[in-house]
Amino acid sequence: MPKPxxxxxxxxxASWAVLCVAGLAVTAGLRSASAPTSQxxxxxxxxxxxxxxxxxxxLDKAEQKGGGDGILAFSRDRVGxxxxxxxxxxxxxxxx
Numbered sequence: 001m002p003k004p005x006x007x008x009x010x011x012x013x014a015s016w017a018v019l020c021v022a023g024l025a026v027t028a029g030l031r032s033a034s035a036p037t038s039q040x041x042x043x044x045x046x047x048x049x050x051x052x053x054x055x056x057x058x059l060d061k062a063e064q065k066g067g068g069d070g071i072l073a074f075s076r077d078r079v080g081x082x083x084x085x086x087x088x089x090x091x092x093x094x095x096x
Contacts, residue, residue, distance in 0.1 A: 048084035052091055 044052065 044087050045082060045084070047082040048087045051084055052087060055088070055091070
């Protein structure tokens with residue numbers, strides 16, 4: 001019966017260290033590859049574009065006047081029956 005190959009403790013520790021480092025490197029590579037780079041811009045409906053432009057104009061005017069507490073109130077009915085809620089949320093969250 002052949003003798004088993006004997007490996008020293010240092011070699012075992014070095015082998016495990018190499019395998020761990022390789023595993024960490026592969027994991028980091030996979031995470032960076034699957035991470036989304038940037039979310040695609042969602043198109044803004046034509047009806048909402050004018051509404052958003054009007055809001056931005058009002059915000060700019062209020063900012064130029066300055067001296068206020070930064071609160072601007074305005075109201076307007078829906079634009080042609082189209083709901084622009086998502087577009088407005090994106091505008092105020094800075095996702096445009």
